Amino acid sequence: MNRSEHAHGGDDFGGLILPTRRDFLGLTGAAVVGAALVGTGPAFAHPAAKRGGTLRVGLPGGPAASDNLDPHQEGVAGFAQAYRQNVYSKLTDMLPDGTFENQLAQSITPNKNATLWTITLRKGVRFHDGSELTADDVIYTFRRILDPANGLKQASGNIDMVDPAGITKTDRYQLSVRLLKPWSDFRAAVGQRYVNIVKQGAAGPWTVANANGTGPFKLAAWTPGSEYRLEAHTAYFEAGKPLLAAVRMIAIPDAVARVNALVSKQVDAISDLPVSQAPLVRSAGAKVVVNPGGSWTPLVMNTTKAPYTDPRVREAMKLLIDREKAVKVALGGFGTVGNDLFARYDELYDASIPQRTYDSVKAKQLLKAAGQIGTTFELATSEAESDFVPLALVFEEGAKKAGVKLTVRKDPADTFWDKTWGVAPFTFSSWGYRGFFTQWQQSFTAYNKEETNWTNDKANRASRLVSQAAATGDLARRKVLASQAQRLHWEDGGYIIPYFKKKLDAVLPTVKGCEPHVFPALSWYRFKNFSF
Amino acid sequence: MPDEMTASALLRRLGETLATLVVASLVVYLLVDLLPGDAASMYLGKDGVVDPAALERLRKEFGLDRPVITRYVDWVWGVLRGDLGRSFVSEMPVTDLLAPRLNNTLVLLGITLAIMLPLSIIAGVVSAVRSGSTLDVATQTFTLAVASMPSFVLGIGLVVVFAFLWPVLPAVSLSLSPSTVVLPVAVMVLGWMPFPTRMIRAGVINALRSPYAEMALLKGLPRRRRLVSHVLPNAIVPGVHAFALTAASMPAGVVVVEYLFGFQGVGVLLIDSVRARDTPTVQSLTLILVAFYLFANAVSDAATTLLTPRLRVR
Numbered sequence: 001m002n003r004s005e006h007a008h009g010g011d012d013f014g015g016l017i018l019p020t021r022r023d024f025l026g027l028t029g030a031a032v033v034g035a036a037l038v039g040t041g042p043a044f045a046h047p048a049a050k051r052g053g054t055l056r057v058g059l060p061g062g063p064a065a066s067d068n069l070d071p072h073q074e075g076v077a078g079f080a081q082a083y084r085q086n087v088y089s090k091l092t093d094m095l096p097d098g099t100f101e102n103q104l105a106q107s108i109t110p111n112k113n114a115t116l117w118t119i120t121l122r123k124g125v126r127f128h129d130g131s132e133l134t135a136d137d138v139i140y141t142f143r144r145i146l147d148p149a150n151g152l153k154q155a156s157g158n159i160d161m162v163d164p165a166g167i168t169k170t171d172r173y174q175l176s177v178r179l180l181k182p183w184s185d186f187r188a189a190v191g192q193r194y195v196n197i198v199k200q201g202a203a204g205p206w207t208v209a210n211a212n213g214t215g216p217f218k219l220a221a222w223t224p225g226s227e228y229r230l231e232a233h234t235a236y237f238e239a240g241k242p243l244l245a246a247v248r249m250i251a252i253p254d255a256v257a258r259v260n261a262l263v264s265k266q267v268d269a270i271s272d273l274p275v276s277q278a279p280l281v282r283s284a285g286a287k288v289v290v291n292p293g294g295s296w297t298p299l300v301m302n303t304t305k306a307p308y309t310d311p312r313v314r315e316a317m318k319l320l321i322d323r324e325k326a327v328k329v330a331l332g333g334f335g336t337v338g339n340d341l342f343a344r345y346d347e348l349y350d351a352s353i354p355q356r357t358y359d360s361v362k363a364k365q366l367l368k369a370a371g372q373i374g375t376t377f378e379l380a381t382s383e384a385e386s387d388f389v390p391l392a393l394v395f396e397e398g399a400k401k402a403g404v405k406l407t408v409r410k411d412p413a414d415t416f417w418d419k420t421w422g423v424a425p426f427t428f429s430s431w432g433y434r435g436f437f438t439q440w441q442q443s444f445t446a447y448n449k450e451e452t453n454w455t456n457d458k459a460n461r462a463s464r465l466v467s468q469a470a471a472t473g474d475l476a477r478r479k480v481l482a483s484q485a486q487r488l489h490w491e492d493g494g495y496i497i498p499y500f501k502k503k504l505d506a507v508l509p510t511v512k513g514c515e516p517h518v519f520p521a522l523s524w525y526r527f528k529n530f531s532f
Numbered sequence: 533m534p535d536e537m538t539a540s541a542l543l544r545r546l547g548e549t550l551a552t553l554v555v556a557s558l559v560v561y562l563l564v565d566l567l568p569g570d571a572a573s574m575y576l577g578k579d580g581v582v583d584p585a586a587l588e589r590l591r592k593e594f595g596l597d598r599p600v601i602t603r604y605v606d607w608v609w610g611v612l613r614g615d616l617g618r619s620f621v622s623e624m625p626v627t628d629l630l631a632p633r634l635n636n637t638l639v640l641l642g643i644t645l646a647i648m649l650p651l652s653i654i655a656g657v658v659s660a661v662r663s664g665s666t667l668d669v670a671t672q673t674f675t676l677a678v679a680s681m682p683s684f685v686l687g688i689g690l691v692v693v694f695a696f697l698w699p700v701l702p703a704v705s706l707s708l709s710p711s712t713v714v715l716p717v718a719v720m721v722l723g724w725m726p727f728p729t730r731m732i733r734a735g736v737i738n739a740l741r742s743p744y745a746e747m748a749l750l751k752g753l754p755r756r757r758r759l760v761s762h763v764l765p766n767a768i769v770p771g772v773h774a775f776a777l778t779a780a781s782m783p784a785g786v787v788v789v790e791y792l793f794g795f796q797g798v799g800v801l802l803i804d805s806v807r808a809r810d811t812p813t814v815q816s817l818t819l820i821l822v823a824f825y826l827f828a829n830a831v832s833d834a835a836t837t838l839l840t841p842r843l844r845v846r
Contacts, residue, residue, distance in 0.1 A: 058794070062804060063801075063804035063805055063807060063808040063810065064619075064624075064629045064633075064801055064804065064805075064813075065619040065620065065624075065629065065804070065805050065808050065810035065813050066808055066810075068623070068624075151586075151589065151590070151593075153586065204623075205623060223632055223796070224624055224628075224629055225629070225796075225801070225804065226632070226633075226796040227796075250706050250794075251794075251796065252704060252706070252794035253791060253794070253800055253804075254791040254792065254794065256688075256792070257703075257704050257791065257792055257793060257794040258794070260691055260695070260703035260704050260794075261703060261704040261706065261794060263696070263703070264695050264696065264699065264702060264703035264704070266702055266703060266704055266706060267706075414567075414568055414569065415568045415569065418568065418569060418573060419568075
């Protein structure tokens with residue numbers, strides 16, 4: 001996670017196969033608040049779903065200057081995802097429960113040790129310009145994304161295990177992809193946002209005229225930062241989709257204005273509904289969609305900076321936060337308690353590790369044993385994210401109750417990611433949802449590791465276990481290895497993960513097909529399933 | 533009628549305006565440059581801290597590795613040729629980003645001024661002539677109450693009444709149309725009208741009480757003619773200044789209204805661009821706003837000169 005990514009609305013679902021459907025339904029059940037929740041299932045299953053109509057969607061928008069049409073580039077919150085998700089397709093796509101379905105791919109199969117993957121494409125898929133999708137387009141897309149000269153950091157980060165020199169066309173509709181390391185999670189990697197398949201030779205400058213995808217909608221008009229107009233792609237490969245004739249995505253930056261637009265029926269759906277507005281939306285007869293969401297806000301301790309070098313101090317800190325209260329105070333109740341482990345919806349998430357709770361007695365014992373009983377700790381917070389400050393206050397209260405001295409330092413939001421994050425020994429971070437392997441890679445071995453700098457012996461042992469797991473095809477074995485790594489991280493790591501955040505959307509009762517999705521928002525913007 | 537002296541005064545004023553514009557643009561350019569972080573670091577966020585090489589690459593791509601003065605001169609040279617530059621991140625010409633939003637905001641402000649100007653003159657004059665009457669007290673109380681209300685409170689109040697309780701108007705203004713401008717314009721007119729109205733009222737009351745006005749009445753001039761030909765030209769000068777001040781502050785005040793009604797104007801664009809440290813957009817927008825401010829002031833000065841014979845012969 002990083003600031004730009006967060007500004008771009010960014011939840012990323014790296015990660016292997018996610019929870020089982022049953023787990024997910026259980027979670028969703030907990031996420032359901034009141035009868036207003038939408039749970040009607042995909043629109044096509046709905047008897048009343050009819051064809052046609054224009055869906056008007058209110059999104060927060062963002063700086064016009066950052067808005068862009070490059071299918072592999074970051075853009076602005078909501079718009080970026082919704083445009084790319086509907087105008088383009090990927091090889092796979094994420095379902096509401098976090099598992100991946102084939103989209104442009106017919107099949108994606110590995111060799112025995114997951115180093116060589118064969119991708120067979122659906123036949124007869126048409127781009128918006130009428131041309132047919134072939135293996136050449138996929139090869140061109142991968143090479144464009146991976147070429148460092150193009151600076152497509154987010155997109156290339158998702159498929160950085162691919163060897164650009166090892167992509168071979170084996171047939172008009174088939175290619176093989178050699179990986180630089182064994183990666184059993186490849187189907188999820190190619191289903192990440194920004195890994196959109198473009199026509200061979202497609203290049204910038206990106207305009208409405210050359211926004212040529214295979215997605216359910218064509219881009220008809222674009223006003224940067226203000227509005228996107230989409231029209232149904234009649235030759236879309238999925239039979240009977242899309243149901244809508246058109247989609248208008250409109251920027252309404254202010255949350256209250258967004259709610260007003262929905263309640264007065266000027267738009268049919270909005271994303272990023274503030275918790276405080278949910279009762280109003282319900283009382284006006286609209287539906288609130290509660291997405292389980294796996295975004296998390298950790299308190300991060302730099303394990304190479306005193307006093308957090310001592311594992312006993314780290315454990316004590318983990319015991320000093322009242323997690324239930326944190327959910328209540330910082331999230332208005334819209335969250336689930338965390339256990340200092342990430343990738344909540346990944347099937348590798350180890351739920352059998354005991355839930356950590358507030359324990360002032362044990363925390364003080366640990367601090368005493370570490371010789372830190374009189375130490376004043378300092379937690380650096382900021383308004384860079386809306387829940388940083390309330391979370392700091394909940395932590396402060398817990399520490400105070402235990403008689404541990406703590407000062408909360410508030411740094412400017414503007415410079416938080418430059419001057420505080422990665423510098424202060426005890427501060428905050430913010431992550432969107434990622435699957436287990438992707439998150440592990442980004443937190444401990446790739447480019448965000450200075451957050452906790454967890455590089456000691458236990459960390460190395462844990463990372464070796466994770467590498468072994470990623471190279472293992474057998475799920476049971478993979479679970480055992482991942483679980484051992486998580487246990488080490490839970491005991492020794494530098495993250496305090498108090499909760500996972502739920503995200504809210506709202507739709508008019510006439511809108512069908514918007515079901516809760518682990519990826520916020522609006523059912524991962526899969527407008528092909530929406531109808532009236 | 534303006535004579536030669538007036539013409540030269542106006543020319544001098546124009547020269548001053550241009551000089552101010554240049555100074556303001558330089559100050560803004562340097563200030564944006566002084567802000568912590570630049571477009572490249574804002575774009576990369578945390579990644580930029582972690583990957584300094586990527587940051588440097590992007591800085592080079594955006595041209596941020598060149599000295600600030602070089603960049604400023606380049607930008608000015610572009611502006612003189614009608615090229616406001618390209619936005620760093622989207623690579624869109626700034627003119628393309630600006631044009632639709634500037635159009636929206638100008639339409640909104642234009643309608644507001646067109647309603648506000650005659651309305652506040654009429655309200656001010658009527659209040660002054662009927663000074664102390666029920667109508668005057670009611671107008672004064674109402675305008676004071678509205679003026680002391682923050683525009684977002686006023687706006688939400690109007691939305692609740694006219695979009696929800698009695699749903700005749702749209703709650704948000706997602707596009708420019710006759711029905712969508714009503715509420716935003718109403719908020720601005722109600723919020724900004726009181727100041728010039730009160731200035732005009734005070735000016736007219738003052739002038740009515742002055743010896744020359746008394747004299748005109750004693751010489752048998754009809755009240756209406758005395759008001760239109762003798763009192764108003766003298767009483768309106770403070771009102772003109774109030775207008776100029778109000779108009780000059782409009783681009784700032786319009787931001788709140790744009791947010792409240794989800795209106796796609798320049799106010800929201802400016803805030804977003806500052807956040808993204810997108811200097812070409814910030815700079816071009818600021819230039820337009822400064823020009824607007826100076827223009828409003830220049831118009832007010834010119835009007836004052838034309839309305840005040842004393843200033844014309846000096």
